[in-house]
Amino acid sequence: MAKQYWLMKSEEDVYSIRDMERDGTTCWEGVRNYEARNLMRDKMKVGDEVLFYHSNAKPPGVAGIVQVSKPAYPDHFAFDRKNPYFDPKSDPENPRWFMVDVDFVEAFQEVVSLNDIKAHPDLGEMTLVKRARLSVQPVTKKEFGVIRKMGRRR
DNA sequence: GCCAACGTTGGC
DNA sequence: GCCAACGTTGGC
Numbered sequence: 758m759a760k761q762y763w764l765m766k767s768e769e770d771v772y773s774i775r776d777m778e779r780d781g782t783t784c785w786e787g788v789r790n791y792e793a794r795n796l797m798r799d800k801m802k803v804g805d806e807v808l809f810y811h812s813n814a815k816p817p818g819v820a821g822i823v824q825v826s827k828p829a830y831p832d833h834f835a836f837d838r839k840n841p842y843f844d845p846k847s848d849p850e851n852p853r854w855f856m857v858d859v860d861f862v863e864a865f866q867e868v869v870s871l872n873d874i875k876a877h878p879d880l881g882e883m884t885l886v887k888r889a890r891l892s893v894q895p896v897t898k899k900e901f902g903v904i905r906k907m908g909r910r911r
Numbered sequence: 912g913c914c915a916a917c918g919t920t921g922g923c
Numbered sequence: 924g925c926c927a928a929c930g931t932t933g934g935c
Contacts, residue, residue: 766933789931790918812933871934889916890932 761805762901763796764885765823765859766892769814774821774864777809782826782860786834787842789854793893798829798855800895807859808896808904810885811868818870819904827858865908879903 765785767773777783788794805825811817831852834842847853874880880903884894896904 768933792918817934889934890918892932 758802761800761802762807762896762898763801763805763825764808764810764819764883764894764896766810766812769811769820773811774809777821777823777859777861778864780861782858784827784858785856786832788832788856788893789842789844790890790892793891794855796893796895797857801825801829801857803828806862806901808901812892814868816868816870816872818868818873819865819908820868821864821908822862822905823859824862825857826860829855829857832856866910867908869904869907873907874904877903877907 772783785797788797803825807823807825808819809821809823811820814820831849832842832847832854833849834840835844835847835852835854836849837843842854844853871885874883875886880886880900883896883900884891888894
């Protein structure tokens with residue numbers, strides 16, 4: 758299958774593109790929305806490229822690129838009673854939530870802000886613009902390319 | 912900090 | 924299975 762493109766949101770003060778760069782790789786735990794889970798579990802493939810979006814940021818926007826490095830597997834943080842992502846309805850016998858691993862690819866020279874995305878004629882149909890509250894979402898190859906170019910521009 | 916959007920829960 | 928209440932996301 759051809760490479761696919763995604764956008765994933767992270768609260769900047771929880772886990773930023775700088776944290777991602779420092780770690781090199783990370784597991785994407787904590788997704789607790791069924792649609793987002795289904796995309797990760799059923800659609801994402803190793804090698805897919807992902808726009809790393811800072812939510813709750815000033816300004817909110819795409820801060821860099823990461824790449825899927827491990828296909829979906831159970832999110833074990835849901836099993837840990839002491840973890841903020843604990844969910845009593847998920848257990849190891851029948852996991853409800855899944856995560857993928859992603860590797861750092863690049864941090865943009867400048868964040869491509871949500872305002873810039875909304876203002877761009879080729880980006881107005883993005884799920885990011887059309888729908889609130891979906892933390893994992895598909896992006897077209899064209900949208901991905903446009904945003905990468907904007908982020909690399911000085 | 913406010914609050915609109917909207918997904919989830921639970922009573923019936 | 925409907926839908927009101929509730930909780931969370933996330934921009935502003």
